[in-house]
Amino acid sequence: MTPLFSLSELILESSFINGVWQDASDGKRFDVVNPATGERLASVPHLMRSDVHLAVDAAVTAFPGWRDKLAEERAGLLKKWHRLILDHTEELALLMTMEQGKPLKESRGEIAYAASFVEWFAEEARRSYGDVIPTHMAGKRILALKQPVGVVAAITPWNFPAAMITRKVAPALAVGCTVLVKPSELTPLTALALAKLSEIAGIPPGVFNVLTTKDPEAFGSAVMEREDVRKISFTGSTRVGKILLRQAADSVKRVSLELGGNAPFIVFNDAHLESAVEGAIASKYRNAGQTCVCSNRIFVQSGIYEPFLKLYTQAVERLSVGPGDQEDSDIGPLINAAALDKVKSLIQKAVADGAKIVCGGGGHERGGTFFEPTILTDVQDSMAISKDEIFGPVSTLHTFESEDEVIERANNTPYGLASYFYTQDLARSWRVSEKLDFGIVGINTGLISTTVAPFGGMKESGLGREGSKYGIEEYLETKYVCVGGL
Numbered sequence: 001m002t003p004l005f006s007l008s009e010l011i012l013e014s015s016f017i018n019g020v021w022q023d024a025s026d027g028k029r030f031d032v033v034n035p036a037t038g039e040r041l042a043s044v045p046h047l048m049r050s051d052v053h054l055a056v057d058a059a060v061t062a063f064p065g066w067r068d069k070l071a072e073e074r075a076g077l078l079k080k081w082h083r084l085i086l087d088h089t090e091e092l093a094l095l096m097t098m099e100q101g102k103p104l105k106e107s108r109g110e111i112a113y114a115a116s117f118v119e120w121f122a123e124e125a126r127r128s129y130g131d132v133i134p135t136h137m138a139g140k141r142i143l144a145l146k147q148p149v150g151v152v153a154a155i156t157p158w159n160f161p162a163a164m165i166t167r168k169v170a171p172a173l174a175v176g177c178t179v180l181v182k183p184s185e186l187t188p189l190t191a192l193a194l195a196k197l198s199e200i201a202g203i204p205p206g207v208f209n210v211l212t213t214k215d216p217e218a219f220g221s222a223v224m225e226r227e228d229v230r231k232i233s234f235t236g237s238t239r240v241g242k243i244l245l246r247q248a249a250d251s252v253k254r255v256s257l258e259l260g261g262n263a264p265f266i267v268f269n270d271a272h273l274e275s276a277v278e279g280a281i282a283s284k285y286r287n288a289g290q291t292c293v294c295s296n297r298i299f300v301q302s303g304i305y306e307p308f309l310k311l312y313t314q315a316v317e318r319l320s321v322g323p324g325d326q327e328d329s330d331i332g333p334l335i336n337a338a339a340l341d342k343v344k345s346l347i348q349k350a351v352a353d354g355a356k357i358v359c360g361g362g363g364h365e366r367g368g369t370f371f372e373p374t375i376l377t378d379v380q381d382s383m384a385i386s387k388d389e390i391f392g393p394v395s396t397l398h399t400f401e402s403e404d405e406v407i408e409r410a411n412n413t414p415y416g417l418a419s420y421f422y423t424q425d426l427a428r429s430w431r432v433s434e435k436l437d438f439g440i441v442g443i444n445t446g447l448i449s450t451t452v453a454p455f456g457g458m459k460e461s462g463l464g465r466e467g468s469k470y471g472i473e474e475y476l477e478t479k480y481v482c483v484g485g486l
């Protein structure tokens with residue numbers, strides 16, 4: 001279908017609250033910049049705490065009406081939103097690349113992925129079944145009802161400016177919750193464009209609100225002090241996730257957290273070499289290494305190490321670094337100067353401690369925050385680069401001898417989000433996937449994200465699951481009803 005809006009019409013410079021495009025009550029704003037050029041793209045409202053409270057009021061007021069709609073009606077509106085997102089794939093992808101930097105092909109992929117959550121949960125809306133449970137006593141009947149948790153506040157990161165929003169908002173809206181989203185201050189434009197399309201789809205005022213601010217603590221503490229916000233859903237760093245979990249304790253809010261990772265990528269001697277190389281590239285270099293499921297430690301068994309390193313180096317050297325809006329770019333800029341500094345310093349420390357640079361290793365000749373695709377060998381588990389989330393286009397190669405050894409080393413991290421391994425041995429596939437302490441295991445694949453699967457972490461990588469039939473449970477209460485006197 002022809003898009004209703006052009007790219008410039010989708011660059012919105014107001015927050016969307018209660019169905020109205022609004023400024024901060026004190027008029028303050030902040031700039032959004034293009035990480036590839038440093039150019040200012042737009043400015044958006046820097047909302048104050050009092051604005052957040054008014055938005056919560058709107059979501060609270062909108063809740064009963066939205067909750068009481070038929071599931072079919074909510075599903076119908078979500079389906080319209082889904083269609084509108086797909087119709088604007090090109091415009092939204094360009095906008096995302098402008099504010100986030102990722103290559104256009106990845107932005108297009110993310111828009112399709114983001115839309116798929118809206119479609120999936122529109123379908124699930126009509127299937128949030130409860131139970132009738134065989135009774136424990138004659139004259140009584142026992143029911144379990146599924147009801148929406150209420151008003152939800154969602155805080156989302158910059159690395160997936162669309163999908164991390166729809167992954168939370170679609171299940172919440174599907175079951176009758178109303179939602180306030182605070183997108184990352186670095187990427188609010190995609191969020192606002194999604195809000196525009198939800199408005200056109202006919203989602204009623206107050207049901208889906210997007211609040212922009214560059215003071216995330218103010219937003220966080222404002223929604224936390226409201227007893228009528230019943231759920232927080234957050235994707236971002238483990239550091240902030242822990243703060244939110246503590247804050248949520250005061251009014252015992254439901255909490256879903258999708259936090260940092262430290263994904264192992266294990267290549268066993270019996271792996272299919274070319275597939276393992278392809279999978280490692282896909283998992284490591286997507287979004288310039290800036291995803292929480294990017295492989296952070298590549299463990300290669302000694303018998304296949306040399307051929308793997310050779311082929312992998314060739315593949316990494318072929319990756320083209322450039323602005324995301326150039327169709328042939330594989331790797332865009334890092335999000336900002338702080339990200340660049342962090343990656344540089346991790347590499348410097350590793351090299352000082354004995355790691356060797358096989359390729360890349362520094363800022364790219366394009367300047368700005370472009371970084372060379374890098375491979376380091378001779379990396380030790382004790383180095384900071386093995387313990388921290390690198391969030392850059394840097395592979396660290398480790399060698400290992402035995403299956404037990406690599407499982408122990410892979411699990412030796414407080415994180416537990418994604419993990420990957422390559423083997424052609426069926427029995428090993430089962431053994432290793434059961435022993436890895438990670439919420440997600442990719443066997444012979446480097447790409448694991450899909451709407452239909454439960455995404456989420458163990459240990460300090462988070463709480464709860466997103467996507468799939470499990471993702472909708474996060475937004476539902478189970479109410480037990482006991483009917484007596486029959």
Ligand code: ADP
Nearest residue numbers: 155156157183184185216217220235236237240
């Ligand atoms: P990243 O390191 O990926 O930017 P952050 O955890 O810092 O991850 O940010 C993820 C999201 O959390 C962003 O929307 C950011 O604005 C928000 N955020 C950061 N600090 C806080 C806080 N103290 N309270 C609430 N939200 C926060």
